Amino acid sequence: MGGMHGFGPVEPEPDEPPFHADWERRVFALTLAMGATGEWNLDASRFARESQAPGAYLGETYYEVWLAGLERLLADRGLVAPEELAEGRSLAPPRPLARRLEAEAVAPTLRRGGPTVRATERPARFGVGDRVRAREMNPRTHTRLPRYVRGHAGEVVAVLGCHVFPDVHAHGGGEDPQWLYTVRFGARELWGEAADPAAAVSVDAFEPYLEPA
Amino acid sequence: MGHDHGSELSGVQRRVRALESVLVEKGYVDPAALDALIETYETKVGPHNGARVVAKAWSDPEYRAWLLADGSAAIASLGYAGRQGEQIVALENTPEVHNLVVCTLCSCYPWPVLGLPPVWYKSAPYRSRAVADPRGVLREFGVELPADTEVRVWDSTAEVRYLVLPMRPADTDGWGEEALAALVSRDAMIGTGLARA
Numbered sequence: 001m002g003g004m005h006g007f008g009p010v011e012p013e014p015d016e017p018p019f020h021a022d023w024e025r026r027v028f029a030l031t032l033a034m035g036a037t038g039e040w041n042l043d044a045s046r047f048a049r050e051s052q053a054p055g056a057y058l059g060e061t062y063y064e065v066w067l068a069g070l071e072r073l074l075a076d077r078g079l080v081a082p083e084e085l086a087e088g089r090s091l092a093p094p095r096p097l098a099r100r101l102e103a104e105a106v107a108p109t110l111r112r113g114g115p116t117v118r119a120t121e122r123p124a125r126f127g128v129g130d131r132v133r134a135r136e137m138n139p140r141t142h143t144r145l146p147r148y149v150r151g152h153a154g155e156v157v158a159v160l161g162c163h164v165f166p167d168v169h170a171h172g173g174g175e176d177p178q179w180l181y182t183v184r185f186g187a188r189e190l191w192g193e194a195a196d197p198a199a200a201v202s203v204d205a206f207e208p209y210l211e212p213a
Numbered sequence: 214m215g216h217d218h219g220s221e222l223s224g225v226q227r228r229v230r231a232l233e234s235v236l237v238e239k240g241y242v243d244p245a246a247l248d249a250l251i252e253t254y255e256t257k258v259g260p261h262n263g264a265r266v267v268a269k270a271w272s273d274p275e276y277r278a279w280l281l282a283d284g285s286a287a288i289a290s291l292g293y294a295g296r297q298g299e300q301i302v303a304l305e306n307t308p309e310v311h312n313l314v315v316c317t318l319c320s321c322y323p324w325p326v327l328g329l330p331p332v333w334y335k336s337a338p339y340r341s342r343a344v345a346d347p348r349g350v351l352r353e354f355g356v357e358l359p360a361d362t363e364v365r366v367w368d369s370t371a372e373v374r375y376l377v378l379p380m381r382p383a384d385t386d387g388w389g390e391e392a393l394a395a396l397v398s399r400d401a402m403i404g405t406g407l408a409r410a
Contacts, residue, residue, distance in 0.1 A: 002317035088231035103245035
Protein backbone atom coordinates (compact mmCIF):
# COMPACT_ATOMS: atom_id res chain seq x y z
CA MET A 1 0.00 0.00 0.00
CA GLY A 2 3.08 2.24 -0.14
CA GLY A 3 2.13 5.54 -1.77
CA MET A 4 -1.66 5.11 -1.62
CA HIS A 5 -3.71 8.13 -0.58
CA GLY A 6 -6.73 8.58 1.61
CA PHE A 7 -5.97 6.68 4.81
CA GLY A 8 -5.75 9.86 6.89
CA PRO A 9 -3.21 10.98 9.48
CA VAL A 10 -1.03 8.69 11.58
CA GLU A 11 -2.42 8.46 15.10
CA PRO A 12 0.23 7.61 17.67
CA GLU A 13 -1.08 6.45 21.05
CA PRO A 14 0.86 7.58 24.13
CA ASP A 15 2.08 4.75 26.38
CA GLU A 16 0.59 2.13 24.09
CA PRO A 17 0.40 -1.38 25.58
CA PRO A 18 1.53 -4.44 23.53
CA PHE A 19 -2.08 -5.68 23.33
CA HIS A 20 -5.41 -3.86 23.56
CA ALA A 21 -7.66 -6.80 24.41
CA ASP A 22 -7.24 -10.31 25.73
CA TRP A 23 -8.30 -11.86 22.41
CA GLU A 24 -5.35 -10.11 20.73
CA ARG A 25 -2.98 -11.83 23.21
CA ARG A 26 -4.56 -15.19 22.40
CA VAL A 27 -4.40 -14.71 18.60
CA PHE A 28 -0.75 -13.66 18.85
CA ALA A 29 0.20 -16.68 20.96
CA LEU A 30 -1.89 -19.18 18.96
CA THR A 31 -0.30 -17.94 15.73
CA LEU A 32 3.25 -18.33 17.06
CA ALA A 33 2.53 -21.70 18.67
CA MET A 34 0.93 -23.12 15.52
CA GLY A 35 3.73 -21.65 13.41
CA ALA A 36 6.20 -23.63 15.53
CA THR A 37 4.54 -26.93 14.58
CA GLY A 38 6.17 -26.72 11.16
CA GLU A 39 2.87 -27.32 9.36
CA TRP A 40 3.61 -24.16 7.38
CA ASN A 41 6.41 -21.61 7.20
CA LEU A 42 6.44 -17.87 7.93
CA ASP A 43 6.17 -16.96 4.25
CA ALA A 44 3.07 -19.12 3.82
CA SER A 45 1.68 -17.50 6.94
CA ARG A 46 2.25 -14.01 5.54
CA PHE A 47 0.66 -15.00 2.23
CA ALA A 48 -2.41 -16.31 4.05
CA ARG A 49 -2.80 -12.95 5.79
CA GLU A 50 -1.96 -10.68 2.88
CA SER A 51 -3.85 -12.44 0.09
CA GLN A 52 -7.29 -11.80 1.53
CA ALA A 53 -9.66 -9.73 -0.60
CA PRO A 54 -8.46 -6.10 -0.29
CA GLY A 55 -11.75 -4.86 1.13
CA ALA A 56 -11.68 -7.42 3.91
CA TYR A 57 -7.98 -6.86 4.61
CA LEU A 58 -8.33 -3.10 4.89
CA GLY A 59 -11.43 -3.39 7.07
CA GLU A 60 -9.80 -5.60 9.67
CA THR A 61 -7.65 -4.63 12.64
CA TYR A 62 -4.14 -6.09 12.75
CA TYR A 63 -4.90 -9.12 14.90
CA GLU A 64 -8.13 -9.75 13.00
CA VAL A 65 -5.89 -10.16 9.94
CA TRP A 66 -3.77 -12.64 11.90
CA LEU A 67 -6.88 -14.50 13.02
CA ALA A 68 -8.24 -14.79 9.48
CA GLY A 69 -4.82 -16.01 8.27
CA LEU A 70 -4.57 -18.66 10.99
CA GLU A 71 -8.12 -19.94 10.40
CA ARG A 72 -7.37 -20.24 6.70
CA LEU A 73 -4.09 -22.13 7.21
CA LEU A 74 -5.74 -24.54 9.63
CA ALA A 75 -8.58 -25.21 7.19
CA ASP A 76 -6.28 -25.55 4.15
CA ARG A 77 -4.07 -28.08 5.96
CA GLY A 78 -7.04 -30.11 7.20
CA LEU A 79 -6.15 -29.40 10.84
CA VAL A 80 -9.38 -27.69 11.91
CA ALA A 81 -12.63 -27.77 9.96
CA PRO A 82 -14.85 -24.68 9.69
CA GLU A 83 -17.65 -26.59 11.47
CA GLU A 84 -15.34 -27.14 14.42
CA LEU A 85 -14.69 -23.41 14.66
CA ALA A 86 -18.42 -22.73 14.41
CA GLU A 87 -19.14 -25.14 17.28
CA GLY A 88 -16.05 -24.35 19.33
CA ARG A 89 -15.18 -28.01 19.83
CA SER A 90 -13.33 -30.82 18.08
CA LEU A 91 -15.56 -33.00 15.88
CA ALA A 92 -12.84 -35.30 14.50
CA PRO A 93 -9.64 -36.87 15.80
CA PRO A 94 -6.56 -34.61 15.56
CA ARG A 95 -4.11 -35.05 12.72
CA PRO A 96 -0.67 -36.04 14.06
CA LEU A 97 1.77 -33.10 14.04
CA ALA A 98 5.52 -33.29 13.47
CA ARG A 99 6.07 -31.31 16.67
CA ARG A 100 4.35 -29.14 19.24
CA LEU A 101 5.72 -26.09 21.05
CA GLU A 102 5.96 -26.97 24.74
CA ALA A 103 6.20 -24.27 27.41
CA GLU A 104 9.82 -25.04 28.30
CA ALA A 105 10.83 -24.74 24.64
CA VAL A 106 9.38 -21.24 24.21
CA ALA A 107 12.44 -19.27 25.33
CA PRO A 108 15.01 -21.27 23.34
CA THR A 109 12.73 -21.31 20.28
CA LEU A 110 12.31 -17.54 20.30
CA ARG A 111 16.01 -17.10 20.96
CA ARG A 112 16.89 -19.29 17.97
CA GLY A 113 14.41 -17.51 15.70
CA GLY A 114 14.30 -18.49 12.05
CA PRO A 115 17.46 -17.31 10.31
CA THR A 116 16.93 -17.14 6.55
CA VAL A 117 20.51 -16.57 5.41
CA ARG A 118 21.99 -19.52 3.48
CA ALA A 119 25.44 -20.44 2.23
CA THR A 120 25.83 -20.41 -1.54
CA GLU A 121 28.51 -21.04 -4.14
CA ARG A 122 26.72 -18.80 -6.61
CA PRO A 123 28.29 -15.33 -6.93
CA ALA A 124 26.13 -12.27 -6.38
CA ARG A 125 25.08 -10.74 -9.70
CA PHE A 126 25.18 -7.16 -8.40
CA GLY A 127 27.53 -5.19 -6.16
CA VAL A 128 27.36 -2.00 -4.12
CA GLY A 129 27.12 1.02 -6.44
CA ASP A 130 25.47 -0.88 -9.32
CA ARG A 131 22.44 0.71 -10.97
CA VAL A 132 19.50 -1.68 -11.11
CA ARG A 133 15.88 -1.57 -12.14
CA ALA A 134 13.07 -3.31 -10.27
CA ARG A 135 11.29 -5.52 -12.76
CA GLU A 136 7.75 -4.95 -13.85
CA MET A 137 6.10 -8.03 -12.41
CA ASN A 138 2.63 -8.67 -11.14
CA PRO A 139 2.32 -12.18 -9.69
CA ARG A 140 -0.88 -13.45 -8.12
CA THR A 141 1.35 -15.42 -5.78
CA HIS A 142 3.45 -14.21 -2.85
CA THR A 143 6.11 -11.56 -3.45
CA ARG A 144 8.05 -9.01 -1.40
CA LEU A 145 8.64 -6.46 -4.15
CA PRO A 146 6.43 -3.46 -3.33
CA ARG A 147 4.32 -2.24 -6.21
CA TYR A 148 5.57 1.35 -5.88
CA VAL A 149 9.16 0.48 -6.93
CA ARG A 150 8.32 -1.77 -9.89
CA GLY A 151 9.79 -0.40 -13.11
CA HIS A 152 11.95 2.14 -11.26
CA ALA A 153 15.74 2.44 -11.21
CA GLY A 154 17.87 2.67 -8.10
CA GLU A 155 21.29 1.91 -6.70
CA VAL A 156 22.51 -1.11 -4.76
CA VAL A 157 23.71 0.19 -1.37
CA ALA A 158 24.20 -3.13 0.43
CA VAL A 159 24.56 -6.83 -0.36
CA LEU A 160 22.76 -8.63 2.47
CA GLY A 161 23.68 -12.24 1.76
CA CYS A 162 21.80 -15.11 0.21
CA HIS A 163 18.37 -15.72 1.79
CA VAL A 164 15.39 -18.06 1.56
CA PHE A 165 13.25 -16.75 -1.31
CA PRO A 166 9.75 -15.99 0.00
CA ASP A 167 8.11 -16.03 -3.44
CA VAL A 168 8.85 -19.75 -3.78
CA HIS A 169 9.02 -20.75 -0.10
CA ALA A 170 5.48 -19.46 0.59
CA HIS A 171 4.05 -21.95 -1.89
CA GLY A 172 5.82 -25.14 -0.90
CA GLY A 173 8.59 -24.88 -3.48
CA GLY A 174 11.46 -25.21 -1.04
CA GLU A 175 13.90 -22.51 0.04
CA ASP A 176 15.40 -21.58 -3.37
CA PRO A 177 17.89 -19.15 -1.73
CA GLN A 178 18.56 -15.91 -3.63
CA TRP A 179 20.90 -12.98 -3.15
CA LEU A 180 19.32 -10.08 -1.32
CA TYR A 181 20.22 -6.42 -1.88
CA THR A 182 19.28 -3.09 -0.37
CA VAL A 183 18.32 -0.87 -3.31
CA ARG A 184 17.94 2.87 -2.83
CA PHE A 185 15.56 4.88 -5.02
CA GLY A 186 15.44 8.67 -5.15
CA ALA A 187 12.06 10.04 -4.08
CA ARG A 188 11.70 11.84 -7.44
CA GLU A 189 12.32 8.61 -9.34
CA LEU A 190 9.44 7.01 -7.45
CA TRP A 191 6.98 9.85 -6.97
CA GLY A 192 7.77 12.43 -9.64
CA GLU A 193 9.04 15.99 -9.84
CA ALA A 194 6.98 17.26 -6.93
CA ALA A 195 8.72 14.90 -4.51
CA ASP A 196 11.32 15.93 -1.94
CA PRO A 197 14.75 16.16 -3.68
CA ALA A 198 16.43 15.27 -0.37
CA ALA A 199 14.53 12.04 0.25
CA ALA A 200 15.19 8.44 -0.74
CA VAL A 201 13.48 5.11 -0.13
CA SER A 202 15.29 1.78 0.18
CA VAL A 203 13.80 -1.66 -0.18
CA ASP A 204 15.40 -5.06 0.35
CA ALA A 205 15.05 -6.78 -3.02
CA PHE A 206 15.87 -10.35 -4.05
CA GLU A 207 18.01 -10.87 -7.14
CA PRO A 208 15.15 -12.18 -9.33
CA TYR A 209 13.34 -8.86 -8.76
CA LEU A 210 16.17 -6.88 -10.36
CA GLU A 211 17.78 -6.27 -13.75
CA PRO A 212 20.73 -4.04 -14.68
CA ALA A 213 19.68 -0.42 -15.33
CA MET B 214 -6.41 -1.96 7.65
CA GLY B 215 -8.55 -0.36 10.34
CA HIS B 216 -6.42 1.32 12.94
CA ASP B 217 -8.92 1.33 15.75
CA HIS B 218 -8.06 -1.61 17.95
CA GLY B 219 -11.49 -3.15 18.01
CA SER B 220 -11.43 -4.42 21.60
CA GLU B 221 -15.22 -4.00 21.77
CA LEU B 222 -15.90 -6.62 19.10
CA SER B 223 -17.45 -9.50 20.99
CA GLY B 224 -17.87 -11.44 17.73
CA VAL B 225 -14.10 -11.63 17.48
CA GLN B 226 -13.80 -12.64 21.11
CA ARG B 227 -16.15 -15.55 20.52
CA ARG B 228 -14.27 -16.58 17.36
CA VAL B 229 -10.93 -16.58 19.16
CA ARG B 230 -12.30 -18.50 22.14
CA ALA B 231 -13.69 -21.17 19.80
CA LEU B 232 -10.39 -21.41 17.94
CA GLU B 233 -8.34 -21.76 21.11
CA SER B 234 -10.73 -24.39 22.52
CA VAL B 235 -10.44 -26.52 19.41
CA LEU B 236 -6.64 -26.22 19.21
CA VAL B 237 -6.21 -27.16 22.87
CA GLU B 238 -8.74 -30.01 22.66
CA LYS B 239 -6.94 -31.47 19.66
CA GLY B 240 -3.65 -31.18 21.49
CA TYR B 241 -2.06 -28.96 18.84
CA VAL B 242 -1.02 -26.30 21.36
CA ASP B 243 0.27 -26.41 24.93
CA PRO B 244 -1.74 -23.86 26.98
CA ALA B 245 1.31 -23.15 29.15
CA ALA B 246 3.33 -22.33 26.03
CA LEU B 247 0.69 -19.75 25.03
CA ASP B 248 1.06 -18.06 28.41
CA ALA B 249 4.86 -18.10 28.10
CA LEU B 250 4.70 -16.49 24.66
CA ILE B 251 2.43 -13.71 25.89
CA GLU B 252 4.48 -13.11 29.02
CA THR B 253 7.68 -12.81 26.97
CA TYR B 254 6.37 -9.99 24.82
CA GLU B 255 4.39 -8.23 27.57
CA THR B 256 7.10 -8.16 30.20
CA LYS B 257 10.54 -9.13 28.89
CA VAL B 258 11.09 -7.92 25.35
CA GLY B 259 10.48 -4.26 24.59
CA PRO B 260 12.07 -0.93 23.66
CA HIS B 261 14.06 -0.86 26.91
CA ASN B 262 16.31 -3.44 25.19
CA GLY B 263 16.97 -1.18 22.22
CA ALA B 264 17.51 1.82 24.50
CA ARG B 265 20.33 -0.09 26.19
CA VAL B 266 21.94 -0.73 22.80
CA VAL B 267 21.72 2.95 21.89
CA ALA B 268 23.06 4.14 25.25
CA LYS B 269 26.03 1.82 24.93
CA ALA B 270 26.72 3.04 21.40
CA TRP B 271 26.66 6.64 22.64
CA SER B 272 29.08 5.80 25.45
CA ASP B 273 31.50 3.43 23.80
CA PRO B 274 32.99 4.38 20.39
CA GLU B 275 34.23 0.85 19.75
CA TYR B 276 30.79 -0.59 20.40
CA ARG B 277 29.25 2.08 18.16
CA ALA B 278 31.57 1.13 15.30
CA TRP B 279 30.74 -2.56 15.82
CA LEU B 280 27.00 -1.85 15.91
CA LEU B 281 27.14 0.05 12.63
CA ALA B 282 29.35 -2.58 10.97
CA ASP B 283 27.58 -5.72 12.26
CA GLY B 284 24.35 -4.83 14.04
CA SER B 285 23.25 -8.42 14.72
CA ALA B 286 26.47 -9.41 16.47
CA ALA B 287 26.82 -6.20 18.49
CA ILE B 288 23.19 -6.44 19.62
CA ALA B 289 23.46 -10.16 20.41
CA SER B 290 26.46 -9.40 22.64
CA LEU B 291 24.00 -7.63 24.99
CA GLY B 292 21.73 -10.68 25.00
CA TYR B 293 19.15 -9.62 22.41
CA ALA B 294 18.65 -11.96 19.47
CA GLY B 295 16.25 -14.33 17.79
CA ARG B 296 12.80 -14.21 16.31
CA GLN B 297 12.17 -11.25 13.99
CA GLY B 298 15.67 -9.95 14.62
CA GLU B 299 17.85 -12.63 13.09
CA GLN B 300 19.68 -10.00 11.02
CA ILE B 301 19.62 -6.41 12.27
CA VAL B 302 21.14 -3.39 10.55
CA ALA B 303 21.70 -0.24 12.62
CA LEU B 304 21.18 3.10 10.86
CA GLU B 305 23.03 6.14 12.18
CA ASN B 306 21.22 9.47 12.35
CA THR B 307 23.48 12.51 11.84
CA PRO B 308 22.86 16.24 11.25
CA GLU B 309 23.01 15.42 7.52
CA VAL B 310 20.93 12.22 7.36
CA HIS B 311 17.75 11.17 9.16
CA ASN B 312 16.61 7.55 8.88
CA LEU B 313 12.99 6.36 9.12
CA VAL B 314 11.85 2.71 9.15
CA VAL B 315 8.58 1.32 7.80
CA CYS B 316 7.15 -1.95 6.52
CA THR B 317 4.73 -1.11 3.71
CA LEU B 318 3.91 -4.79 3.11
CA CYS B 319 2.92 -5.65 6.65
CA SER B 320 4.60 -5.04 10.00
CA CYS B 321 8.26 -6.12 9.93
CA TYR B 322 9.96 -4.78 13.05
CA PRO B 323 13.04 -5.71 15.13
CA TRP B 324 11.31 -7.63 17.94
CA PRO B 325 14.38 -8.47 20.09
CA VAL B 326 15.24 -4.79 20.56
CA LEU B 327 11.84 -3.05 20.27
CA GLY B 328 9.25 -5.70 21.18
CA LEU B 329 6.00 -5.84 19.25
CA PRO B 330 5.19 -2.93 16.93
CA PRO B 331 2.66 -0.28 17.98
CA VAL B 332 -0.70 -0.07 16.22
CA TRP B 333 0.23 3.06 14.25
CA TYR B 334 3.29 1.33 12.78
CA LYS B 335 1.03 -1.44 11.42
CA SER B 336 -1.68 0.97 10.27
CA ALA B 337 -2.53 1.93 6.70
CA PRO B 338 -1.86 5.67 7.27
CA TYR B 339 1.76 5.07 8.30
CA ARG B 340 2.48 2.30 5.81
CA SER B 341 1.04 4.22 2.87
CA ARG B 342 2.61 7.61 3.59
CA ALA B 343 6.00 7.00 5.21
CA VAL B 344 7.53 6.18 1.82
CA ALA B 345 5.88 8.97 -0.20
CA ASP B 346 5.69 11.80 2.34
CA PRO B 347 8.18 11.11 5.12
CA ARG B 348 8.49 14.73 6.22
CA GLY B 349 4.71 15.05 6.47
CA VAL B 350 4.56 11.92 8.61
CA LEU B 351 7.40 13.18 10.80
CA ARG B 352 5.49 16.44 11.35
CA GLU B 353 2.58 14.39 12.72
CA PHE B 354 5.03 13.07 15.31
CA GLY B 355 6.17 16.62 16.09
CA VAL B 356 9.50 16.23 14.29
CA GLU B 357 10.51 19.05 11.94
CA LEU B 358 13.80 18.44 10.14
CA PRO B 359 15.91 21.11 8.43
CA ALA B 360 15.07 21.22 4.70
CA ASP B 361 18.59 20.16 3.73
CA THR B 362 18.64 17.11 5.99
CA GLU B 363 18.40 14.06 3.77
CA VAL B 364 15.57 11.71 4.74
CA ARG B 365 16.27 8.02 4.11
CA VAL B 366 13.27 5.74 4.40
CA TRP B 367 13.93 2.01 4.85
CA ASP B 368 11.08 -0.28 3.79
CA SER B 369 11.67 -3.61 5.58
CA THR B 370 10.58 -5.90 2.77
CA ALA B 371 12.64 -9.02 3.61
CA GLU B 372 13.95 -10.57 6.84
CA VAL B 373 16.49 -7.84 7.61
CA ARG B 374 15.31 -5.61 10.45
CA TYR B 375 16.36 -1.99 11.01
CA LEU B 376 17.18 -0.11 14.21
CA VAL B 377 17.77 3.64 14.11
CA LEU B 378 20.66 4.94 16.20
CA PRO B 379 19.41 8.41 17.11
CA MET B 380 21.69 11.40 17.70
CA ARG B 381 22.85 11.82 21.28
CA PRO B 382 21.25 14.90 22.83
CA ALA B 383 23.56 17.81 23.64
CA ASP B 384 24.52 18.49 27.25
CA THR B 385 24.69 14.83 28.22
CA ASP B 386 28.49 14.62 28.59
CA GLY B 387 29.51 12.31 31.37
CA TRP B 388 26.07 10.70 31.73
CA GLY B 389 26.02 7.01 32.60
CA GLU B 390 24.46 4.44 30.27
CA GLU B 391 21.38 4.03 32.43
CA ALA B 392 20.62 7.75 32.42
CA LEU B 393 21.25 7.89 28.67
CA ALA B 394 18.96 4.92 28.01
CA ALA B 395 16.10 6.82 29.66
CA LEU B 396 16.37 9.44 26.88
CA VAL B 397 15.81 6.88 24.12
CA SER B 398 12.17 6.38 23.14
CA ARG B 399 10.80 3.63 20.94
CA ASP B 400 9.93 6.23 18.31
CA ALA B 401 13.53 7.53 18.28
CA MET B 402 14.65 4.01 17.32
CA ILE B 403 12.07 3.81 14.49
CA GLY B 404 12.99 7.29 13.30
CA THR B 405 9.63 8.93 14.02
CA GLY B 406 11.11 10.66 17.06
CA LEU B 407 14.34 12.12 18.37
CA ALA B 408 16.16 11.25 21.57
CA ARG B 409 14.90 13.53 24.33
CA ALA B 410 17.18 16.39 25.27
